[in-house]
Amino acid sequence: MTTLLLVGCGKMGRALLDGWLADGVADRVVVVEPSADAVPDDSRIAAVTNAAVIPVDFRPDVVILAVKPQAMDAVIADYARFTGVCGPAPALVVSIAAGKTLDYLQARLGGATTPVVRVMPNTPAAVGRGMSVLVANAAVDPGRRQLAQRLMQAVGEVAWIEQEPLIDVVTALSGGGPAYVFLLIEVLAKAGEAAGLSGDLAMRLARATVTGSGELAHRSAESAEQLRRNVTSPGGTTLAALQVLMASDGLQPLFDRAIAAATARSRELAQ
Numbered sequence: 001m002t003t004l005l006l007v008g009c010g011k012m013g014r015a016l017l018d019g020w021l022a023d024g025v026a027d028r029v030v031v032v033e034p035s036a037d038a039v040p041d042d043s044r045i046a047a048v049t050n051a052a053v054i055p056v057d058f059r060p061d062v063v064i065l066a067v068k069p070q071a072m073d074a075v076i077a078d079y080a081r082f083t084g085v086c087g088p089a090p091a092l093v094v095s096i097a098a099g100k101t102l103d104y105l106q107a108r109l110g111g112a113t114t115p116v117v118r119v120m121p122n123t124p125a126a127v128g129r130g131m132s133v134l135v136a137n138a139a140v141d142p143g144r145r146q147l148a149q150r151l152m153q154a155v156g157e158v159a160w161i162e163q164e165p166l167i168d169v170v171t172a173l174s175g176g177g178p179a180y181v182f183l184l185i186e187v188l189a190k191a192g193e194a195a196g197l198s199g200d201l202a203m204r205l206a207r208a209t210v211t212g213s214g215e216l217a218h219r220s221a222e223s224a225e226q227l228r229r230n231v232t233s234p235g236g237t238t239l240a241a242l243q244v245l246m247a248s249d250g251l252q253p254l255f256d257r258a259i260a261a262a263t264a265r266s267r268e269l270a271q
Helices: 011-023 069-082 102-108 123-127 142-153 164-175 177-194 199-219 224-231 237-245 251-269
Strands: 003-007 028-032 045-048 062-065 092-095 116-120 130-136 156-160
Touching: 003 011, 003 069, 011 028, 011 123, 011 142, 062 069, 062 142, 069 102, 092 102, 092 142, 102 116, 116 142, 116 164, 123 130, 130 142, 130 164, 142 156, 164 177, 164 251, 177 199, 199 224
Parallel strands: 003 028, 003 062, 028 045, 062 092, 092 116, 130 156
Antiparallel strands: 116 130
């Protein structure tokens, strides 16, 4: 029996909740969410508007903090009673709030003995194809580590890192990555339109090409480099385009700067 306390049911919180319900990860979920419409109607869910109305004898196995980082300061103290002050078996804390460090979380939830896992998920979790990267503090034992992994595997792939500062790079790469892919769809469509296609057809081609290529990459055992080579005929049209995209001033240096900028901003937000 696994009991969860989900704090926040916005887009990512709801994606996680839907994944847990579909996967059968949890037997009972209490959701703290001011907007009742955001919480699905399910017999396994009890929805409350704030922490004050949670019964005093409620003991969750996991507290998942899915509120926005800027809201964390105002709400986090309400959940200390489930963690470090809960006795010999405090709840595992799983936080998806960007920029809120392990030190920040454990300092407000009972200290270094409170098991805390930070997670950087991304929005494809909404369709079960997310990528989540986790980092744990020293209080997370193998059983709780496995539990955190199972929770995130319900919405996609999971990887662990041991050095917390790398979470800023993860935030830049996979956390923001869906936006970069959607931008690729936009720029492909605009390029096609500029070359003479109708706007609707150019967008249709761009969306189908990007999503289809993503699915091919997902299913194939070949590397991204080999998949690219498979499409590129010597002296052909694709090669002509790649000579522009792979030039010294092409995509790689552009993405290097983009990831560096996002990483730096993530580190700023953690201060």
